[in-house]
Every structure is written in C-alpha cells, then in structure tokens.
Amino acid sequence: MKKIFFVLIGLMCIVGLTNVVRADVNAVTPNINGINKVNYRAHVNQLSQGIQTTDLEFISHRNFYSCFEYRTDGDVSQKTGEINYNSAITDGLYPFVCVNNNSLIKTISANNYVEVRMVFGAETDERFDWTRFDVAQALTAPEITGFKNPDLSCGAITNIHSTTVDWTDSTGGVGGVVGYDYSINYPLVNGSGQGDWNTFVLNSQRSGSLNEGVHTIKVRAKDSVGNVSDWSNECLIIADWTAPDVVITNPAEDSIVFGVVDVRGSITDAHPHHYWLAIFDANSGEKVAGPGTVMETESLTDASLLSWNTTQVPNGDYLIKLEARDAANNKDDGSLDWHYVTVNNLKTKDQCKKGGWVSFANPKFKNQGDCVSWLESNENAKGNKKNN
Numbered sequence: 001m002k003k004i005f006f007v008l009i010g011l012m013c014i015v016g017l018t019n020v021v022r023a024d025v026n027a028v029t030p031n032i033n034g035i036n037k038v039n040y041r042a043h044v045n046q047l048s049q050g051i052q053t054t055d056l057e058f059i060s061h062r063n064f065y066s067c068f069e070y071r072t073d074g075d076v077s078q079k080t081g082e083i084n085y086n087s088a089i090t091d092g093l094y095p096f097v098c099v100n101n102n103s104l105i106k107t108i109s110a111n112n113y114v115e116v117r118m119v120f121g122a123e124t125d126e127r128f129d130w131t132r133f134d135v136a137q138a139l140t141a142p143e144i145t146g147f148k149n150p151d152l153s154c155g156a157i158t159n160i161h162s163t164t165v166d167w168t169d170s171t172g173g174v175g176g177v178v179g180y181d182y183s184i185n186y187p188l189v190n191g192s193g194q195g196d197w198n199t200f201v202l203n204s205q206r207s208g209s210l211n212e213g214v215h216t217i218k219v220r221a222k223d224s225v226g227n228v229s230d231w232s233n234e235c236l237i238i239a240d241w242t243a244p245d246v247v248i249t250n251p252a253e254d255s256i257v258f259g260v261v262d263v264r265g266s267i268t269d270a271h272p273h274h275y276w277l278a279i280f281d282a283n284s285g286e287k288v289a290g291p292g293t294v295m296e297t298e299s300l301t302d303a304s305l306l307s308w309n310t311t312q313v314p315n316g317d318y319l320i321k322l323e324a325r326d327a328a329n330n331k332d333d334g335s336l337d338w339h340y341v342t343v344n345n346l347k348t349k350d351q352c353k354k355g356g357w358v359s360f361a362n363p364k365f366k367n368q369g370d371c372v373s374w375l376e377s378n379e380n381a382k383g384n385k386k387n388n
C-alpha cells in the first residue's frame, strides 16, 4: 500500500513537471518511464530535440536485458510483422533495442513525435506503455505580403521615400522562432550600382528608407538554436522619384503647318505609365484633335503619336499639348511640352490676293508677298503653281 502511494505521488510529479503525455498504466504496463528514471530502473532519456529528429538514450542499470520498442508519429505500419515477445501485447512487435547494464543512444526522425514502450525484458513491474517524445516542428518559411504605410504590393513602383515591409509569422523550430534574417539587395545612391545588406530582426516587419531604384527583399525564420527556414518569396519595391521628360519633336514651336501633320514626341522615364496628347484651337480653347490619354509603359524617342489632318480645321493658330506621368505618378514642369502652330492650308495665290491671309491670325504673314512666297515654297501648294 505504501509503495502504491509513493508511485502515485511520483506519477503526479512527473506528469505535472514534464507535461509528457501519460502512458497507460495497467496490469501489463504497470509503470511509467519517468518513475523508472527516478527509481534508477530501465528507462529512456530524451537527450535532445531537433527539427523533426530527436536523440533518445536507452538505459539499463542492471544485469539483464531491457528492451525498448519505438515508432514514430503513431504509425502502426512500422510493425515488423512478428508476434510480440510479451504474449499479453496483442498489437504486434515494433523495431526495438535491448540494453543490459548499459546505455545506447539512437537518433530517430519523425514528423511530430517518437513513442517508446518497454514490454519485454526488464522486470514485469517496471514495464511501461507507449511514451511520447516530441520533436521540433520544421520552421515554416515566412511569406512577404507587401508593404505598409501606405499598403503596397510586392513589385510596387512608388515615389515614397520610406516604408515598412511586412511578412507572415513563422512557426516551428527548436525553442520556437526567435527572429528573422532580413536580406535586401538595394540601389546605391547616385546610381552607383546595387548593394547587399543583411540583418537580424525580432519581429515580422521592418521599416526603413528607400533609395531610388529597385529593392529586392527576402526573409527567413530562425529558431533558438540557429536553425533557419527556407527563404521567403523575393519581394520588390521600386522607388522612382524622377518625373518623365517630355518633348514635342514635330511640329516645331511657332511653325506653319498644313495637310497631314505627323505629330511626334519623345517621352523619357525609367517607368513610363501614360501620356496625354490633345490639340486645341488657340483662340476658342476647343479641342480639335488628339487621342487624349494613352497608356504607354515604354519610353518613346521621336515617336509618331498622331497623324493630324489639318485640312479638317479652319486656318489659324492651334496649341498642341503633350504631357506624361510615370508609374509612380510623378510629373513636373519637364513632363509637359506645348507647341503653338499655325495651320495654313491656302492652296492658290488668288487666296492671298483676296486678302485671305488677313484672317489667318498668322504673325508670320506681314503682307500678301509673305503669303505668296509661302505658297511658292509650300509642298502642299505645288499642284496649284501650274494654275497660276
């Protein structure tokens, strides 16, 4: 009776202190490993716990064999197919080790846990049922979800100068996740190439400033003994603080145009997004031509933007406006170009004589002679020369 009392006290202490899942105590397995250990009997020690592995030490202090069966993750398919040496055990025989006044260390891999029982060899009253030893879980790789303040997705092109990268919390590891390796490939200032920088952070986000250019960030989790997870996804953020440069390359400012005009322009930026082209009557302000907003993610050099048929508008002065923004929404004074031009579709010298030039609002025509000489040098009017 006294013995049972002490066994119960010991059992309560072991269960309370180690939080080991309690093995079944019955007539076949009347004891538990923890009590054997306290009482210097055959037992198993968990020497170390690694990621999905553990080192177990099987110990006998006396001159007869004690045999320990083991299995992982409760997998009954690991049975050998043999009958157990203890006829009271009806679920077969698992792989086992036997020790006789000796100890033996075995490294066992498992997804979640290893179990050990001692049901043959040893003394009948020290046998114990399946006793669980947990292994550490694999470290889950963090995933970078984007940026905060403001919320931006990976790959964002932005004109902000600082941000907070955020990623998911990792789990697993020996002793849990204690922090993250943070690795960034970033643009050096003044366009002098790229640099790499690494640090260790405790929390699953990090705030920092940006340089202009492409930043590529990845993180991985680290546990209390230095195990690391796989790297996360690589997440890019591109800082673009420079507005597009825009130039109308044709027609020239203050030129006289006629017929079909090839409106051309250049738009230069690291990350173009869209431009806007429209032509207005300079006097009324009415829009007479142009596509308006055009999505364009490539820089353009003296590109043809519009064939403008000036014969469809009255002769007079017009304003061509070309403007652009980049993907970071940058725009400054250099991101727009306006050209005033004069449409003159006169075809005959008679039209000069009739005083038509007076109505052109064209300061280049000071008199009828200017009008006539313009016609004579005007490709558009060549056909009319024959008639005059």
Ligand SMILES: [Ca+2]
Binding pocket: 166, 167, 168, 169, 203, 204, 205
């Ligand atoms: Ca986070």
Ligand SMILES: [Ca+2]
Binding pocket: 240, 241, 242, 243, 244, 269, 270, 271, 326, 327, 328, 330
């Ligand atoms: Ca830009």
